[in-house]
Amino acid sequence: MESTATTNPLACGGLTALSLRLLGELAETGASTNLVFSPLSIYAALALTAAGARGVTLQEFLAVLGARSRDELAEIIRGFTEQILADRPLTGGPHVSFACGLWHDEARKLKPAFCDAAAHSYKAETRAVDFREKPGEAVNLINAWVAAATNNLIDSILADGQVSDQTDIIVVNAVYFKGMWAGPFNKEYTEDDKFHRLDGSTFDVPFMQSCKRQYIACHEGFKVLRLQYKDGHRRCSPPSPFSMCVFLPDARDGLSGLISRIVTSSSSDFIREHLPTSLVTVGEFGLPRFKLTFSSDMSSVLQRLGLQVAFDLKEADLCDMVEDDGTGMPLALERIIHKAVIEVNEDGTESAAATISRMKGMAAPNKNAPVPVDFVADHPFVFFLIEEESGAILFAGTVLEPSPSVPGEKLLRGGSDCSVDDDVDIGPVQCQLTSENANRSLLASLRHCLRCLFG
Template identity: 55%
Template sequence: MSESARSGLQAFALALNKRLADDAARSNRNLIFSPVSVYAALSLVTAGARERTLSELLGVLGAVSRDDLAGSVRVLSEQALADQSQTGGPRVSFACALWHDRTTPLKPAYIDAAAKSYKAQTCSVDFHKKPGEAGKRMNAWVRASTNNLITEIIDPSQLCPQTDLVLANAIYFKGKWSQPFDEEYTEDGKFHRLDGSTVEVPFMQDDSRQRIACHRGFKVLQLNYEEGPQPRARYSMCVFLPNTRKGLPRLSEMIATDPDFVRKHLPTGTVEVGEFRLPKFKLNFSTGMNDVLPDLGIKEAFQEGKADFYDMLAEEDRPGRGLTLQEVLHKAIIEVNEEGTEAAAVTACRMQKVTCRVDKLPKRVDFVADHPFAFFVIEEVSSAILFAGHVLDPSRE
């Protein structure tokens, strides 16, 4: 992956993280989503766009061209997100797919690009007359691609009969800590929420050395996942813990200021640990992104009469005319416990024709995550952020 593409993906991930985190905080919800999944799904949409629609998508995704974008996703799928379960590393699955109505054929060049660069499978379905049946086929793919963690992305009974095309990405991750926590030491304790109230939740504890960095106003814990003898990728979870109980909003602002913020603030070594507590948590989150993406700069793709997806549909009369991005849906789930992490996410894009900143480390460091914090599951070689989220209340899914 080129340095510009790497920077573009990180910038997109942190901008989207900030926007979704603000929305989630207003309703006091925990947050979990996959920047990589959203990036891949929108990249697949971009492969069929042109003119101003293409420029907006490339700008938000941080790519200089469709080829640059396709190359980035290809590197992610073949290297950063390659499955390592057979050699002792994390189990990783990354898949793309697209379904088009049988009366709306796709251009051969677009199908070829989707297959070569995104390894996307293409399926012809009957959206117009049997939308429920088409929805069931898509959800079956979702279940298979996420090891049944996510059972559906679209409610078959509510799928619009005017739908012409749905493009999707799914990602699944299951990794064991390189140093698992002993369940015997897990104890309940108080977690302080942003509103000042507390809740009793199980905390994992440990007294061994940990990878922790102390910065002005916050600390960062990096937990590595088990890997094989010759890993092609290295995965870890990074917990960004503000020093104050109500410091997460401010920390979120800081993280969003620099596309390379996460990587720059990772620990560079291990330290002796004093008190160490990290809550177990299981989160699930789903959201529509029709209001979020325009705020980031993707506007024309949603606008009737302006969206230009000329390179997508195989129609004789001005291909792609009237085809617009109608809905972008995202769903994600994650569970963190003594053994490790299991997570999955799906992003679906529904389209139709509209004729419808480091301080000196002390000798011992405490890391007590008993108040809201942010976390990122990253692949260190590419710096790709697979999953991101905020834990406001670990007692709630």
């Protein structure tokens, strides 16, 4: 039987809807900064909290998450953890680590049924700490747990002062992903070039380059690049179901318009509908290396999305989470804390969020050959790291200012990245180019390939 994540349309429908709403809110709030977050991790943390909610509080959780009941949420998360979050490092596939934890003050005893649901459906840890008398110790415990869950890529998520004697419950989510490209980039071709900021200024960043065929689709106003991750130790291993998808606006200042188009689309499957499905011949190609870190208390964002009662001490109903201690003390959610790190380079992607070609000689240009397609991400873009079989979005974000080159770094030249794989058919080019642009793209491709072959 297929897992829930594949068979239940609500599973990824609710996740996708939340992903895009979060993208819209976070991109607008931080319109001048880089962004990376894990919608899947946030979704799971909210679902875990919903397992202890009742009444209006529960209904708000279900509305935000796009589910009909707590049981359905638990089934969805089980599908995610069994299929999408399955770790594959021993087979050469992506290393995926997902951790969700709930910390509660020791004065509040969790109900056994809630603890059982947290452990079995959400693979979550629940721990009692002394928020009131030892808040600093609680911070250290949570940070150590997060560091262990993310292979130390994230060494802390809480700062001093973010926990007080009024804290009852803190939900923390952490995701780690490390995947190697199915078709890695040759580091010897990486070279600095100009990246254009939204304000029109430029600065030098290292661009990964290639003249291999790529999965690129051209649409009105934007292009999409799809980079697959490997799923095996052998060179002939098929790609994994994970891929990095870069949505690049045609206009250098077109990021906000593209995000608005993605977020407000009448289609709930906008991202998957616009992914490239065919390999195309590449003209000029450049993708910057980047490393992004994002940390935020998501509470205000989630309240704007409709999750309000859970944060209200007078109205929140989380009685299925804690035992009645007879004091009548109210319980409400105080924080949803999220931190994500992602690094994209020539080898692949590491986040706390393709073809292996043979070298052949370059033949004379064929006038009937497909028109090369340019993809140069030299201005702000939006990206998604997705699991293609389900459509689940593990990471999403925007790159407004990629990491610059390390001062004094020497980039070598030469190599043989320009090989052609005759076992893969070149699909039709999915955009129209004027003859002038086509000639310019062809010349750029020829120059790049000559450099690949002869250094």
